[in-house]
Amino acid sequence: xxxxxxxxxxxxxxxxxxxxxxxxxxxxxxxxxxxxxxxxxxxxxxxxxxxxxxxxxxxxxxxxxxxxxxxxxxxxxxxxxxxxxxxxxxxxxxxxxxxxxxxx
Amino acid sequence: xxxxxxxxxxxxxxxxxxxxxxxxxxxxxxxxxxxxxxxxxxxxxxxxxxxxxxxxxxxxxxxxxxxxxxxxxxxxxxxxxxxxxxxxxxxxxxxxxxxxxxxx
Numbered sequence: 001x002x003x004x005x006x007x008x009x010x011x012x013x014x015x016x017x018x019x020x021x022x023x024x025x026x027x028x029x030x031x032x033x034x035x036x037x038x039x040x041x042x043x044x045x046x047x048x049x050x051x052x053x054x055x056x057x058x059x060x061x062x063x064x065x066x067x068x069x070x071x072x073x074x075x076x077x078x079x080x081x082x083x084x085x086x087x088x089x090x091x092x093x094x095x096x097x098x099x100x101x102x103x104x
Numbered sequence: 105x106x107x108x109x110x111x112x113x114x115x116x117x118x119x120x121x122x123x124x125x126x127x128x129x130x131x132x133x134x135x136x137x138x139x140x141x142x143x144x145x146x147x148x149x150x151x152x153x154x155x156x157x158x159x160x161x162x163x164x165x166x167x168x169x170x171x172x173x174x175x176x177x178x179x180x181x182x183x184x185x186x187x188x189x190x191x192x193x194x195x196x197x198x199x200x201x202x203x204x205x206x207x208x
Binding site: 001003019022023027029030031035036037038039040041042043044051053055094095096097098099100101102103104 | 105107123126127131133134135139140141142143144145146147148155157159198199200201202203204205206207208
C-alpha cells in the first residue's frame, strides 16, 4: 500500500477559501484503478500559515504512478495553478510506502 | 476522524535498525478506545536522511488525547528515548483533522 501526500502551507485567513476549492471540486478518483481512499486533512496552525494535506491511499506505488500519467489526473489538476495565492510556495509532495499495519 | 503523525528523519544507513525497532515492538494500541488503524510509513530519501512517519488513525481528536494520558501510551513509549541516535533531532508531531473523505 502507498500513501501520496501533498502538503500546502495555506496563508492565514485563506483557510475557508482553500477548503472551498477542495470541497467544491469535481473528483475524478472514484473509478481510478488501485484507488483506495482520499482525505483532505487540516493540520496545525503556525504563525504565518495553516498546514493542510491531501492524503490519498493507493493499492501500490505503481497504481499511483499510473494515475499520474492518466487523463483523470490531467482533469483533476486543470486550473489548479489558479489557486496559487491561497498558499505559500509550491505544494510539497511526499510519497510513503506502508511498512506495517496494526488494526484493532 | 483524526490522523496523528510523527515524522522521523532517520540517519542514512540506520533505516534497517529503525524499522527493526518498530517492527519488533510490542504494540499496545489494539484495544485502545477510538483506535482505528496504525501504519509505519517509509517516505522519501533525502541527502542526509530518510523520512519515516508513524501514522495513526483515531475516531476523533479526543480519543487520541485520551490515549496520550493513558497507561497504554506510557507503556508504548517507555525506552523510546534510547533509540535517539537512529534519527536526527526530535520526532516532529503533526495532528490532522479529516475534512473530507472520498471512497471508490
